[in-house]
Amino acid sequence: MxxxxxxxxxxxxxxxxxxxxxxxVARRAGPSVEGLCLGAVTNFLDTLGIGSFAPTMAWxxxxxxxxxxxxxxxxxxxxxxxxxxxxxxxxxxLGVSVDPVLLAGCILAAAAGAVFGAPLAARxxxxxxxxxxxxALVIAGTLYAATNLDLMPGGGVATGLPLPLTIVAIVASxxxxxxxxxxxxxxxxxxxMLSLMGMDPRLSFPIMAGGSALAGASASFSNLSSGxxxxxxxxxxxxxxxxxxxxxxFIVQSMSLTWLRWLVVVVVAYAAIVMFRAAARGARRAP
Numbered sequence: 032m033x034x035x036x037x038x039x040x041x042x043x044x045x046x047x048x049x050x051x052x053x054x055x056v057a058r059r060a061g062p063s064v065e066g067l068c069l070g071a072v073t074n075f076l077d078t079l080g081i082g083s084f085a086p087t088m089a090w091x092x093x094x095x096x097x098x099x100x101x102x103x104x105x106x107x108x109x110x111x112x113x114x115x116x117x118x119x120x121x122x123x124x125l126g127v128s129v130d131p132v133l134l135a136g137c138i139l140a141a142a143a144g145a146v147f148g149a150p151l152a153a154r155x156x157x158x159x160x161x162x163x164x165x166x167a168l169v170i171a172g173t174l175y176a177a178t179n180l181d182l183m184p185g186g187g188v189a190t191g192l193p194l195p196l197t198i199v200a201i202v203a204s205x206x207x208x209x210x211x212x213x214x215x216x217x218x219x220x221x222x223x224m225l226s227l228m229g230m231d232p233r234l235s236f237p238i239m240a241g242g243s244a245l246a247g248a249s250a251s252f253s254n255l256s257s258g259x260x261x262x263x264x265x266x267x268x269x270x271x272x273x274x275x276x277x278x279x280x281f282i283v284q285s286m287s288l289t290w291l292r293w294l295v296v297v298v299v300a301y302a303a304i305v306m307f308r309a310a311a312r313g314a315r316r317a318p
Contacts, residue, residue, distance in 0.1 A: 033126050036135060037119060040245060044115040047248040051108070054255050055266050065096065066109065066267020074113040074272030076291070077218070078279035080236075083110050084216030085171035086295055087268070088164060089302035097261045099309060100157045102164060103214035104254040105261045109268025111247035116276045118240040126237040130191025134238055137204040141217060141242030144208025145250040152212035153259060158313025160213065161306050167215040168303035174219045175292040175299070187229035196228050204238075208246040217243050 055061070069090055077083035087106050091097045097105050126134060152160070177183050192200060203224055207217040218239045225235045254260050 060262040062267035063263040066264040067271035070268030070271030071275040075275040075279045082218045089298045092302040108251045108265035112269045113272030113276045115244040118244040121237040121240045136201040138241040140201045140205040141208035142245040142249045144205035145246035148209030148212040149250045158310045161310035163213040165303045165306035168299045172296045172299040184226040189229045
């Protein structure tokens with residue numbers, strides 16, 4: 032079962048990498064230096080469990096680096112290849128310990144949700160996207176604070192779930208995959224859900240990373256073909272993120288992230304306020 036996930040994931044990643052390089056060459060879009068640095072930092076932290084979407088969104092808004100409408104698609108396109116590297120590492124190291132039905136079901140459901148959610152996000156008004164991104168930032172900041180205050184569920188030791196909970200987890204993963212198109216990362220909600228269900232939190236990583244990788248690749252093909260992204264920034268994030276994932280996974284492996292999470296909470300809160308103000312202005316102007 033593990034090979035049945037790893038091989039298709041590697042093939043999808045290779046196809047997406049070729050499509051990303053081809054589009055970058057065709058549009059003469061070299062990697063942004065700021066994107067390279069941002070990708071290195073956020074994917075390093077992502078591999079250690081802090082997440083990449085919220086810090087990336089906050090930085091985009093703080094610097095005005097990417098147009099608000101293009102924030103979700105640019106993040107997904109940039110973080111997909113580093114997420115694939117994470118997924119392959121976690122699947123090989125931990126995937127064998129996870130119930131195969133739960134593992135495969137959640138990953139495939141996230142990819143299906145991403146495919147159905149991509150056109151919905153493309154047709155959504157800009158102020159709605161801004162509001163959803165603002166909500167995503169608030170949720171992420173709350174979860175970071177809860178983690179630092181030891182309010183997050185500790186999880187259990189289970190490697191699988193009863194059939195009813197497995198079905199709930201698979202359906203929820205499809206929803207998380209769809210929301211990925213609006214900039215809401217699947218790491219925090221997946222970890223929270225599985226921990227509440229009694230899963231070993233470590234075993235959530237192959238599910239989270241695998242779902243993020245396959246869902247990101249599925250959604251990014253349509254974004255590349257339509258041009259709905261900031262390509263230089265996305266290419267920079269992808270190139271900077273891959274070595275950062277390898278360093279975090281095999282060299283650093285773990286570090287104290289408490290103070291860093293508090294810093295992210297402050298930055299995310301600022302970005303959320305700015306995003307909500309922009310959404311409010313857009314809603315007032317909308318017919």
